[in-house]
Amino acid sequence: MALVGGAVRDGLLGIASNTSPDLDLAIEGADLQALATATGLPFTFHAAFGNATVTLPDNRTVDLIRTRRETYPVAGGNPVPEPGTLTEDLQRRDFGLNALALVLEPGGELHLLDVVGGLPDIQARVLRPLHSGSFHEDASRLVRAARLAARLDLAAHPDLLAQVPDALKMAEQTPRLWAELRLLLAEPRPGRAARMLETWGAGQLPPPASLPLLDALDAEKEQGVAVNFQTYAAALLHVAPNPADLAARLNLGEKPAALLARALSDTPYPDGSPERILRRLLRPDAYTPLTGRDVVALGVPAGQQIGAALAYLAGLRAAGQVQSAEDERAALRQYVRNLPPS
Numbered sequence: 001m002a003l004v005g006g007a008v009r010d011g012l013l014g015i016a017s018n019t020s021p022d023l024d025l026a027i028e029g030a031d032l033q034a035l036a037t038a039t040g041l042p043f044t045f046h047a048a049f050g051n052a053t054v055t056l057p058d059n060r061t062v063d064l065i066r067t068r069r070e071t072y073p074v075a076g077g078n079p080v081p082e083p084g085t086l087t088e089d090l091q092r093r094d095f096g097l098n099a100l101a102l103v104l105e106p107g108g109e110l111h112l113l114d115v116v117g118g119l120p121d122i123q124a125r126v127l128r129p130l131h132s133g134s135f136h137e138d139a140s141r142l143v144r145a146a147r148l149a150a151r152l153d154l155a156a157h158p159d160l161l162a163q164v165p166d167a168l169k170m171a172e173q174t175p176r177l178w179a180e181l182r183l184l185l186a187e188p189r190p191g192r193a194a195r196m197l198e199t200w201g202a203g204q205l206p207p208p209a210s211l212p213l214l215d216a217l218d219a220e221k222e223q224g225v226a227v228n229f230q231t232y233a234a235a236l237l238h239v240a241p242n243p244a245d246l247a248a249r250l251n252l253g254e255k256p257a258a259l260l261a262r263a264l265s266d267t268p269y270p271d272g273s274p275e276r277i278l279r280r281l282l283r284p285d286a287y288t289p290l291t292g293r294d295v296v297a298l299g300v301p302a303g304q305q306i307g308a309a310l311a312y313l314a315g316l317r318a319a320g321q322v323q324s325a326e327d328e329r330a331a332l333r334q335y336v337r338n339l340p341p342s
């Protein structure tokens with residue numbers, strides 16, 4: 001049994017594992033459904049690969065992985081697994097620094113297994129694919145590389161850069177690439193990850209016009225503003241040539257499009273809300289229209305007249321006759337003067 005993947009990588013890079021809370025355990029020749037059942041914890045079993053994901057009481061997950069070889073009958077599609085040794089399992093992986101294993105011997109002792117020359121990659125902080133067909137077979141690795149490079153301050157090895165055109169060629173027919181692009185939006189700095197892709201010659205994978213927006217959201221985050229996944233996704237949709245198509249590809253659901261519509265509306269939202277964060281970026285000249293309370297303060301009598309006054313303002317706004325809250329106040333003062341005496 002061996003600990004593999006992100007936890008080993010992050011440990012060797014000296015990064016606290018809270019950036020990668022999920023553990024991957026590779027196990028040779030065992031029935032992982034039986035093993036997961038024996039833990040007494042809730043789990044899901046992935047029959048195609050013989051893997052099981054166990055959920056710990058604190059909600060972290062442990063992936064139990066049956067060690068395997070992989071072949072790609074159709075490039076871009078899912079690999080076909082065959083049972084294999086731990087060594088073979090490490091060799092099928094994406095990058096040198098993700099292919100290290102901390103082996104737990106039956107006697108309890110631990111040792112680090114490096115069958116792909118991953119340790120020098122850790123030292124050089126470099127992302128290196130394990131063979132020259134890596135991105136052709138699985139183009140999603142390009143986006144994984146950008147996510148990791150942005151998160152962990154890693155550089156691209158020349159072997160990676162050489163394969164960028166292969167990944168771009170295969171992008172359309174690699175559903176997993178779009179799933180990784182969705183994950184990119186959940187990274188700590190999605191704008192930085194998108195810029196990595198751009199630097200590597202793959203700036204077209206996210207809609208290119210989105211890069212300044214993603215940068216701006218990263219900058220907000222840097223300032224301590226809470227910018228969530230939905231906000232990044234909405235920004236991406238705003239500039240996508242075909243938003244519905246992109247939302248479907250990235251499996252974004254309805255929420256980001258709905259958030260975008262609210263951000264672009266005139267409805268007031270509290271400071272610091274996703275709607276306001278986006279509105280400030282997408283419509284820098286937008287202002288907060290007057291509300292019922294403002295209207296009462298300006299002398300419109302409570303009751304039905306408030307709705308009528310707000311509708312009057314909405315009409316002016318739609319006609320482009322007011323451009324600021326001050327314009328609205330001025331228009332409303334006029335409106336109040338012209339009200340019939342009650």
Ligand SMILES: Nc1ccn([C@@H]2O[C@H](COP(=O)(O)OP(=O)(O)OP(=O)(O)O)[C@@H](O)[C@H]2O)c(=O)n1
Pocket residue numbers: 004005006007019020021022024092093094095098099138140141144
């Ligand atoms: N297309 C992929 C996806 C995953 N892996 C391997 O599976 C491991 C676990 O994958 P995942 O949990 O997605 O990524 P981590 O590297 O663990 O990074 P993190 O969880 O921190 O994002 C990776 O390290 C890598 O060895 C791979 O080789 N090719």
Ligand SMILES: [Mg+2]
Pocket residue numbers: 005006007020022023024
């Ligand atoms: Mg992981």
